[in-house]
Amino acid sequence: MLDVALLHQYPGFTLDVAFTAPGTGVTALFGPSGCGKSTILAAVAGLLRPAAGRVALHDDVMLDTTSGIAVAPERRRCGVVFQDSRLFPHLSVEANLRYGLRRAPHGVSGPTFAEVVGLLGLEALLGRRPLGLSGGERQRVALGRALLARPRLLLMDEPLAALDAARRVEVLPFLARLRDAAGLPVLYVTHALEEVDALADHLVLLEAGQVLAAGTVEALAARADLPALARRRDAGALLGCTVLAQEATRGLTRLGFPGGELLVPRRPGLAVGEQLRVRLRARDVAVALEAPRGISMHNIMACRIEEIVPAGEAEVLLRLQVGPTPLLSRVTRDSVGRLGLAPGLEVFALVKSIAFDHAAVA
Amino acid sequence: MLSPEEWQAVRLSLGVAGRSVLVSLLPAVLVAWALARGRFPGRMLLDAIVHLPLVVPPVVVGWGLLMVFGIQGPIGGLLHAWFGIRLVFTTEGAALATAVMSFPLIVRSVRLGLEGLDPGLEAAARTLGAGPADRFLSVTLPLMSPGILAGAVTAFAAGLGEFGAVITFASNIPGETQTLPLAIYSATQSPGGEAVAARLALVSFALALAGLLLAELLGRRLSRWLGRG
Numbered sequence: 001m002l003d004v005a006l007l008h009q010y011p012g013f014t015l016d017v018a019f020t021a022p023g024t025g026v027t028a029l030f031g032p033s034g035c036g037k038s039t040i041l042a043a044v045a046g047l048l049r050p051a052a053g054r055v056a057l058h059d060d061v062m063l064d065t066t067s068g069i070a071v072a073p074e075r076r077r078c079g080v081v082f083q084d085s086r087l088f089p090h091l092s093v094e095a096n097l098r099y100g101l102r103r104a105p106h107g108v109s110g111p112t113f114a115e116v117v118g119l120l121g122l123e124a125l126l127g128r129r130p131l132g133l134s135g136g137e138r139q140r141v142a143l144g145r146a147l148l149a150r151p152r153l154l155l156m157d158e159p160l161a162a163l164d165a166a167r168r169v170e171v172l173p174f175l176a177r178l179r180d181a182a183g184l185p186v187l188y189v190t191h192a193l194e195e196v197d198a199l200a201d202h203l204v205l206l207e208a209g210q211v212l213a214a215g216t217v218e219a220l221a222a223r224a225d226l227p228a229l230a231r232r233r234d235a236g237a238l239l240g241c242t243v244l245a246q247e248a249t250r251g252l253t254r255l256g257f258p259g260g261e262l263l264v265p266r267r268p269g270l271a272v273g274e275q276l277r278v279r280l281r282a283r284d285v286a287v288a289l290e291a292p293r294g295i296s297m298h299n300i301m302a303c304r305i306e307e308i309v310p311a312g313e314a315e316v317l318l319r320l321q322v323g324p325t326p327l328l329s330r331v332t333r334d335s336v337g338r339l340g341l342a343p344g345l346e347v348f349a350l351v352k353s354i355a356f357d358h359a360a361v362a
Numbered sequence: 363m364l365s366p367e368e369w370q371a372v373r374l375s376l377g378v379a380g381r382s383v384l385v386s387l388l389p390a391v392l393v394a395w396a397l398a399r400g401r402f403p404g405r406m407l408l409d410a411i412v413h414l415p416l417v418v419p420p421v422v423v424g425w426g427l428l429m430v431f432g433i434q435g436p437i438g439g440l441l442h443a444w445f446g447i448r449l450v451f452t453t454e455g456a457a458l459a460t461a462v463m464s465f466p467l468i469v470r471s472v473r474l475g476l477e478g479l480d481p482g483l484e485a486a487a488r489t490l491g492a493g494p495a496d497r498f499l500s501v502t503l504p505l506m507s508p509g510i511l512a513g514a515v516t517a518f519a520a521g522l523g524e525f526g527a528v529i530t531f532a533s534n535i536p537g538e539t540q541t542l543p544l545a546i547y548s549a550t551q552s553p554g555g556e557a558v559a560a561r562l563a564l565v566s567f568a569l570a571l572a573g574l575l576l577a578e579l580l581g582r583r584l585s586r587w588l589g590r591g
Contacts, residue, residue, distance in 0.1 A: 047485050073488040074497075086486040090504045090588045099500075103491035149490045 002027075002153065002185055006043050006053035015039050015050075015209040021202060023058060026179055026186040028196045028217070031206035031228065037189045040206075041155050044187060045080050046073030057153055057185070077105075079151030079184075083158045085142040087130035093141050094126040100149025110150040111181065119181055120144045120174050136167035140174055147182060154186040160195060172198055193234050197279050205229060221279070222326035224309040224317040230328070231311060236281035237327045243274045252298070252353065259323020263298040264356040282317060284355035285329035287347045289339055299351040303327065305343050308336065320349055364561060370537055371545035372565055378453060378528075378541050379521030382460035383468075383514050390465055391510060394472035413466045415527075420463060424530025427459055431531070451532055456539045459527040464517035471516060475509020476502075508584045512577050519573030523566060542566045 005018040015036040021027035029037040042048035044055050046062065049070060055063040062071045062078075079100070087096050101113060117123055120140045130138060139159055146154060159175070160168045176199060179186060188200060196203060196217060203220045205212040207228050213220055221238035224230050239262075241255040246266065253270060255262045255278065262278065270276065291300055306326070307319040316336055318329040327349055335341070364372070396402070397409055415423050431438035431449045441447040449455035479502065487497045525543040532539035534548060546562045549555035 045489055047488070072493075073485075074491050074493050076489075077491070078489060080486070080489040082482065082486065084482065086480075086482050088483060088487075088501060099487070099492075100490035103496070105491075145490065 001058055002044075002187070003054065003056045004040065004044060006040060006050045006055075008039060008043065008048070008050040008053070013209060017204075017206070017209070017211045019204045019211050019214050021185060021187060021204070023185050024183065025201035026188050026199050027202040027204060028200035029187060029189045029204050029206060030191065030193075030196055030200075031212075032191055034208075035206040036209040037191075037206050038157050041080075041157050041187060041189050044153075045078045045155050046071065046076050047080075074103075077150070077152045079146030079149050079154045081139070081142050081146050081154070081156045081159045083161050085130075085135075085138040085162075087133075087138060087141055087145070089130055091130075092126065093122065093128050093130065093133070096130065096141055097122070097126075097144050097148055100145055104148075104150035108150045111147060113148065115181075116144045116148050119177055134167065135163045136170045139163065139167075139171050143174065143178055147178060151184065154182065154184050156186060156188045158189050158191070160192070161190070175199055193232065193279075197238060197277055222319065222328060224307055224311075224319045224328055227311075230282070230309070230317055233283070234279070234281055235328065235330075236279050236284070237325070239278045239280055239325060241276055241278050243270045243272050243276070245272060246270070257325055259325045260301045261299075262351070262356075263353050265353055278356060280327060280351065281355065282328035282330035284351055285320075285327060286350040287318065287320070287329055287331060287335075287339070287341070288350055289347060291348050292350070295350075296352070297350050298353045299349075301327075301349045301351075303347060303349045305341060305345045305347060307343055308341065320347070322349065364565070365558075367536065368545065368558065368562060368565075371540055371542050371562065372569075374453065374456075374537070374539075375522045375541040375543075375569075378456045378460055378539075379518045379524075381454070381457035382464060382521045382524075383518050385457060386461040386465045386468055386517065387510070387514055390468035390513065391472050391506075394469045394476060397469070398473045398476040412469050415463050416466050420524070420526025421530050423462055424459055424527040427455075427462065427527065427531040431455070431458065449531075451535060451539065453532075453538055456528045456532040456541060459531040460521040460524040463524050463527050464521045467517045467520055468510075468513035471513030472506060472509045475506040475512075478509075479505050505588060508581050508588065511584060512581050515573055515577035515580065519570050519577070522569050522573070542569075 001023045002021040006015060008015045017040060029040060031037055039048060043050045043053060052065045053063060061069050062076050063069060088099065097113065120143060122140060122144055125133065125137060125141065133141065160171055163171065179199060190196060200217050203217045204214045205220060205226060205228055212228055213226055218238050218240060220226065220229060229235055239257040241257045243253065244256045244261065245254040247254060251266045252263045253266045255264060301322050303320040303322040305318055306321050309317045311317045311330065314333055315330055316333055318331060318341065320327040320329055329349060393412055397405065428450065429435055433439060433442050433448065433450065438449060449458055483501055484497055487501045492500060523543050528539060528541060529544055534540050534544045542562055546559050549559035549562065
């Protein structure tokens with residue numbers, strides 16, 4: 001359990017946040033640039049001294065301004081992965097990796113050098129200098145270096161933001177492997193929703209120095225009342241799915257989620273039984289009063305309208321319930337009037353299989 | 363090519379300049395560190411004092427050294443009474459005078475290197491468990507080494523030619539304190555010494571040029587080694 005409460009002021013900006021992150025898994029601090037998420041990370045790491053605040057990991061207090069406690073960053077054992085990697089240019093990749101390991105307290109267990117090198121695929125890089133590495137390689141080394149310092153908490157400050165799309169795709173699987181292997185709580189700062197989908201269990205939604213909402217990623221993704229999330233083009237419910245079948249002849253993959261099934265364009269890499277997350281974008285979900293026939297759409301799900309929330313001038317967000325699973329649908333106000341949509345009404349949610357492009361399936 | 367006396371002046375100059383760099387290097391690094399990173403009252407005053415030798419006439423610096431390190435001076439008196447050390451009119455005294463004169467050159471160069479250093483790297487070292495001294499030795503010092511090296515070589519090259527402070531504090535004693543510029547000066551003062559002066563001036567010129575080229579070359583090597591290409 002990581003407890004964070006911070007108050008800090010810059011000219012024209014006040015950060016005033018309090019949240020709790022679970023003791024395992026990835027908690028994403030998500031929000032637009034300048035919302036204060038990196039400031040939070042720096043304060044947790046100890047690199048920034050807030051005007052007032054408290055930071056405690058499993059009841060071990062690292063900062064408490066009321067009682068004058070401020071543990072030095074070098075003794076907090078928070079591994080930090082910076083956006084700009086910050087590898088030591090005068091040291092080889094191996095010496096960079098061993099930098100934190102050599103300084104880790106004795107008797108603290110953790111992954112070994114060989115394990116981390118294997119996990120992050122760094123064998124071929126060990127003898128090289130940071131300057132000669134690509135951006136993606138540099139971030140992998142930075143991940144390994146932070147992990148080898150035997151931290152109690154990993155802090156990641158937009159670790160993929162400085163990379164182009166191709167490099168992001170290259171590094172993302174390593175982040176997921178690290179998350180699974182490290183068994184550490186991770187605070188992950190990002191403004192990219194696809195990174196949240198791929199990595200995060202919990203979400204702290206930030207705007208202008210305030211916490212708008214916090215909870216599991218699925219729960220927040222299904223809320224229609226959070227403009228910071230719901231008004232995005234890529235807003236939509238996040239479904240935890242299991243691969244039910246590969247229908248090779250039809251070129252489809254069948255996914256199951258609590259209360260329903262989805263047919264998506266075939267992904268040969270997925271094994272039956274494998275778990276994955278699918279973001280079902282609200283703009284890709286249509287509703288019909290009757291189950292349509294003679295239509296190309298594969299995914300037709302009976303559901304109930306729970307809530308109708310205005311979203312801009314001409315549009316609304318419908319919160320739909322398919323069994324225990326919430327969905328979001330974005331339709332025009334005109335459609336609401338035309339179809340007489342209202343909370344409690346039983347409707348059908350329609351989704352084209354093709355809507356599940358690669359980015360939507362993490 | 364050179365007479366034994368002339369060789370002696372060259373060797374003496376090299377020894378004095380070398381010793382002066384050895385003496386002033388560590389304090390200069392510390393002062394540069396304090397000036398670049400420290401936030402303490404009197405920082406501007408310290409900055410000004412460090413740079414004084416660049417603007418005060420060297421003769422005045424030599425005179426100041428005489429006042430402080432002379433046999434009658436507060437420090438010179440103690441050194442003489444306790445350890446039997448005499449600095450005035452000795453090679454060591456010439457080295458001290460040269461060190462004071464070239465001190466600001468090293469400080470400036472080291473400080474420039476420090477200010478170009480990304481503080482984010484030191485922050486990263488902190489999060490990896492490195493305390494202040496550890497951080498300085500493992501990250502800061504290696505990364506500022508090009509600045510230190512450039513400062514040391516420049517100070518050495520400049521120290522070969524220090525005149526005013528040396529002649530005032532250490533006098534002009536052949537074999538003891540008569541460095542290259544002092545030997546050149548003496549040659550120009552004695553009848554028929556033009557050829558000697560010309561030869562020594564040429565040597566002086568060559569040494570200074572070699573020093574500067576060496577500084578540039580080593581600096582580039584070191585920068586490449588540090589991955590700053």
